[in-house]
Amino acid sequence: MEKKYINDPLVYEVINAVLELPEFKKDSVDYMIDFANPLLFDLEMDGDNFYGYAEKYFGEFDKVAFENQIKALKYSYYQKGKINNITLVDYDLTNIKTDQQFDSLNQSLNKYLPYVAISFPIFNKQKNTAFISYHYDCGFLCGYGKKFFVKKINGKWQIILVYDEYIS
Template sequence: MVKNLLILILAFLLFSCKKEDENFHLKYEVLNQLIAADISENKASGYTEEYLYKISKPIDLKFREKLSEKKNEIIEPTPPSSHGIIYLPENGTFTKDDLAYIKIQIKTNSNFVLDTAKITSKVEFIDTEKFKKFQKSQEKYLSVKDYWKKFREEFGDKCLRNYSIPYFNKEKNICIVINSISCGPLWGGGETSVYKKINGKWKVIKTFNHWVS
């Protein structure tokens, strides 16, 4: 009886793990394509800045499309945060079922740890724990210049290239990614991008929530 119970528990755990990782390979497929595209574009343009890559985990998502108006003033949406909220466009790209499905992914991905061995391009990733400690230590600095001076002392003269974990619709043929690049004071920008898998490649079909600094 006890043996059968243990078998059932093991089977349940195995099933749960499998369900949690159902987009595992797709995540790395998208990330590998985006990173490879960075390298290719930089070579083509002669861009020489070195990147430190960071993969972030958004904590929530909502639908938002139109800018709101208040007292005849247009209120711009806040810049997207790779570790904050994903704002989905209400243009039919994502359905309410997709929204619910992505919310599940956000919960299951809370423990996601990047396996750099699965990244096919030779790039450098920032040490996540070291970066967290650095961020906390810099809370007392008000100057952006001071922040970047300390950043370069700690991590070298490099730009921080950030992608969020890709999140997929139910059909797994469309995903959404927040991306940004920061190289110093008044040298940064980002956007939220929607990709669709077409002929085996993830193609951008929409970008929004653009920001620059």
């Protein structure tokens, strides 16, 4: 499978805006994992609760369109130079064929601690609200994550609902 790079300028606008929000800017990391799959969210386990929030915050909500956005991004990657003040760390799953290769790839991330991983924003039809997940990793049993909705209000992306939060 070949890597698919994200070209949509709106995606980078949202990612850069999220990284500038005070609750994330404090992390002050140099590295971000270059993998846009929203792997931090499991529709199988959490779908019913999520869809209730999506209907409320997305306005006109299309479940099929949402799920198609997720499927299309399974092997998507950010482009270097499009995310401000951060170095993208290659996290190439396109050639992984064994658990050992996957474990090795995950172990290689330790040299980039602390780092963040940010999912591709999943947009509503109007593209003014998005669901996104954020994970900060600072080592073994050190990190946290959030899943949240952002909305463009008065020209700025703002968090309107933190859907889920965890600390590791």
